[in-house]
Amino acid sequence: MILYFSATGNGKYIAEQIADAANEKCMSIVDCIRENRYCFSNEKILGIVVPTYFWRLPGIVAEYLERLRAENCGYIFFLASYGTTTGKAGSMAKDIMAQHGQKFDAYYSVIMPDTWTLVFDLTDKNRVDKWLSDGKKQLELVIDNIMSKRKGDFIDRKLPKWVAAIPAAYMYATERKTKNLSVNKDVCIGCGVCEKKCPVRAIQMEEGYPVWKSETCEMCLGCLHRCPKFAISYGNGKTDRHGQYKNPYTRV
Secondary structure, three states: OEEEOOOOOHHHHHHHHHHHHHOOOEEEHHHHHHOOOOEEEOOOEEEEEEEOEOOEOOHHHHHHHHHOEEEOOOEEEEEEEEOOOOEOHHHHHHHHHHHOOOOOOEEEEEEOOOOOOOOOOOOOHHHHHHHHHHHHHHHHHHHHHHHOOOOEEOOOOEOOHHHHHHHHHHHHHHHOEHHHEEEOOOOOOOOOHHHHHOOOOOEEEEOOEEEEOOOEOOOOOHHHHHOOOOOEEEOOOOOHHHOOOOOOOOOO
16 A cells, blocks of 8 residues: 655655556545544555655644554555655654654655745746656656665655754744635636645635635645646745646646
């Protein structure tokens, strides 16, 4: 079983490729949470595929790992996707698992387009294509290692915990506030995709428009990138010029 968290398809694509090669199934961590599925037993392979947010694990993933129990599983791996650095995502996952006496056999990373559009211009096709090309090459090597059940830490572009800890905590606490998100009511068609797809149900449709009902969310930017009319912005329109992104090799 390959578990993944994915807002724009990068993690889903990675999970699907691994699952296909290993003849395994894959499942969204969001679905696991909603189905109260935290225990996996007798899996030949159990993988966790997640993005790196602000040099760390997304909050929803950290909370899921705290409750995850793997019993009699043959090979357990963790994989972080990233745009610039994996930060301390791997060490966070390792520490959380250790709290309940469990561990991963291997740690991997795969580069993918960075969807933090406040900084990265996703209209730059050459850069996006380069990310995807490099990621595909890395993923091929990762799949070979998984099929060989190789053990060890193979994560690229890590940051020491002491370097990443304070900036990561501060950035995640401030940047994930939903007051940073807004909708252009002149463009929004009230389709409700943002409400339906929000992994933490932070959005509710009111009078045909999305309203963020929680003070914070995962800040996955899935609502921004998946909006069919590009009506959602972060930072009072600062993201408008940088476009949207969905992984072209899977459906989200």
